[in-house]
Amino acid sequence: MALIHCPSCAKRISDKAPFCPHCQFARTDDPESLERAARIRQIKHNQSLMTHSFIALFAFVGGFALWWWGGEAADGWRAPAGIGLMSAGFVGYLITRVRIVLAKRSKG
Ligand SMILES: [Zn+2]
Incomplete structure (x- = not known):
């Protein structure tokens, strides 16, 4: 028994399995189905990247609101919490943008 990558979700599955146990994709050698599966995987990947960038x-925005609630810089716990959330969101957004650009570039 050998392990191969599922054409649909790219997880490792047995080459003897007629279906992928992770995504229920029916294994096939038909190039058209394989291409369609690859396209669906690409779309799902793009959607999850979009979700990440929204989060x-x-x-x-939430961190900024927490820090700058009422029109002045917060003191106490809200300052580090707000600035921390804002930085995490900013860095996360940048990373996600880079990943979106890389995903587009790898498509060809
Ligand atoms: Zn699969």
């Missing part, structure tokens, strides 16, 4: 943006 990061939300964290950034």
Whole structure:
């Protein structure tokens, strides 16, 4: 028994399995189905990247709101919490943007 990569979700599955146990993709040698599966995987990957960038943006805005609530810089626990959330959101957003660019470039 050998392990191969599922054409749909790219997880490792047995070459004897007729279905992928992770995504229920029916294994096939038909190039058209394989290409369609690859395209669906690409779309799902792009969607998850978009979700990540929304979460990061939300964290950034939320952190700013926490820090700058009421029009002045917060003191006490809200300052480090807000600035921390804002930085995490900003860095996360940048990383996600880079990953989106790389994903687009690798597509050809
Ligand atoms: Zn799969």
